[in-house]
Amino acid sequence: MTTPVTMPQLGESVTEGTIARWLKAEGDEIEKDEPLAEVDTDKVNAELPSPVAGKIEKLLVSEGDTVDVGTEILLVAVAGEEDESPTAEVPPRESADGEAPAEESPVAETTTELVSGDGAEQRTVAEANEDSGGDGRGEVRDAETLRLTRSSPVVRRLAEKHDVDIQEIPGTGTGGRVTKKDIEGYIEEREAEREAAPAVAATTTAPEREEETAAPEQERVPIYEGDRVVELTSIRRAIAERMSRSKHEAPHAWSMVEVDVTGLVALRERRKEEFAEREGIKLTYLPFIAKAVVESLKEHPVLNSVWDVDRIVIRKQVNLGVAVDLEDALIVPVIPDADELNILGLARKIDDLVTRARNRQLGPDDVSGGTFTVNNPGALGSMVSVPIINHLQAAILSAEAVVKRPAVVDDAIAVRSMMNLEVSFDHRVLDGGAALRFLNAVKRRLESYTLESDLA
């Protein structure tokens, strides 16, 4: 029996995935859960485990291709399964196992050649004989592929009537098919848009109006000799989309405070070797910042919230996102229920997420559900930055580099370890006052560390 494997949904709101690399080839025997391919989505890069054991009959998607969730990406011949239909008919030959049973009846023996052999070959032959399966260019595809690329009669009729390119419409049907509802919604939306701009339409002449209704194509930059054109990876595209969306939708406001972290620096210096030896991980400033942030979010929950169309949803859970630089990209793994962890717990969790992010081993769950994000450009030496809010969250915090600076302490000038701390926030959700009360709460916590503080 041939079982199709589909592109899985690798996280909430993930709608497509790119086959970065096939790890198996056609004809390979595979075990259940054995990795089949590396899949890039806009959130994670993941290995795709096989849902079944069997032999790979056909890879339906090429490396580098992006397909919708639910699209069939390969066919696996599952061994040893009988046709389940309880009819009295002889089971179809295609479903027979490759190895003919030892006690074949004489009648069956005459067809042994058909029964044995590679299932994929038989399929090809069967398809080649199927005249109606062609696409008009001499290429023969199976019914499944046709189902996904062809439109139903009603969709084609509506597309012709309303002059719509079906491929422009995002499909919600099985495997991304464009359904009648999809095209009706699309046409309705287009009509509404046209109606919304009657003033423009009224003053233009007919030919111009036609141009306007054509899909607007953005003007490309000129390309000069030696320029290199880089196609977007799905993660790059996702970052581009999220960042633009956040900047477009959320009115950003920004504030900064200076934090005197001399005590924290001393504490870290004193404990870092012993900590590294005992725990096997480096003691950085990040867990301290994370803990101060999480505790301050509990005090000022409005920063741990989401703008929801026309209302604000304040999250109970504190799931802290930590921005991790990957040289060619940025990813934000999430520490779920970060308020339940102490410094050691946070340090371990951050180390684990950063390591896995760098090795591209994060799973869908690792990058979803964040309620607030901490950005740590200070690790790269930044002094001031204006972060863009991680879309739909209410705010993001940036922690800058710790540097020694002359500072005024008790009316005297002293050399202190200083750090800038900033927050960008969605001004629809909160105002500067709330943002600064939060920032000052973080500051107060970070400044309270001394040589004697414990790492709990």
Added chain:
Amino acid sequence: MATKNLLQAIHDGLVEEMRADDTVMIMGEDVGKAGGVFRVTEGLADEFGPFRAMDTPLAESLIVGSAIGLSVNGMRPVAEIQFADFIPPAFDQIVSEAARFYYRSNGAWNVPLTIRAPYGAVPGGALYHSQSVEAWFCNTPGLKVVAPTFPGDAKGMLKSAIRDPNPVLFLEHKRTYRLIKEDVPEDDYVVPLGEARVHREGMDLTVVSYGLMLYQVLEVAGRLSEEHGIEVEVVEPRMLYPLDKETILASAKKTGKFLVLSEANLTGSVSGEIAAIVAREAFEWLDGPVMRVGAPDVPAAPFAKPMLDFFVPSSEKIEAAMLELARY
């Protein structure tokens, strides 16, 4: 109005027609003295006597054959086949004689005959008490095949069938005899033959069904509306042959998704005919494959309960098919 089940409604229809018209009579195995194996004809022998509520030998060919003779001689007989499974001996009389009489005599004779037959799977019914035989008769021009599901329709359509100048095969799903109850008018009314009924309106898909399956389809449709927001339009043909193509096609064109569901085995079924009509005449409106659900092609409804449960499309199978089509 009074709440009646399907049995009572059919009983009432018979009694009312017999009281109103002296030529109306019933005949069949145990329909007189015993009042019918399902008690449909209870009391009729007492009220109308042994000649208008006539017990017959166990010979279906004779029941239908003599009913044809009576009908061309001024009577309006209602012949009962005790179980539709027993109808094959009468097949020749129904198909070769009753259905063709008017045609053969160039309109000189007509056969105002009604043949009632309980059909459909019931637990324990097995080979001789559970079959769905409608397809055998649905390619016989000259015959009308009706299969109402709800008591009100059944009473009104039985009256229409008795008054109809043509032979009508009147199928009653026996599993729904006591299952389905509704308010049935007590005055004289008829439901015309040949009009399909839209039980609920919806935009997402059309399901055509009849008999016990219709009852389950309506349940599942309610659930899909509540749980998934999927609005199913449910159409009951009521007359299986000839079909009310207009109502069926209008619904198929409206929703673009079309499923036929019946308890009969699929190959050569009424479902196949309905699907073919829609595939041809609503093609440009379709937004998914025309789908059918039915019983597997096995020789008969099985006796063993687990096998029967597999044989008759379950609510789960119905729901799965409807969801698949809605999401297609």
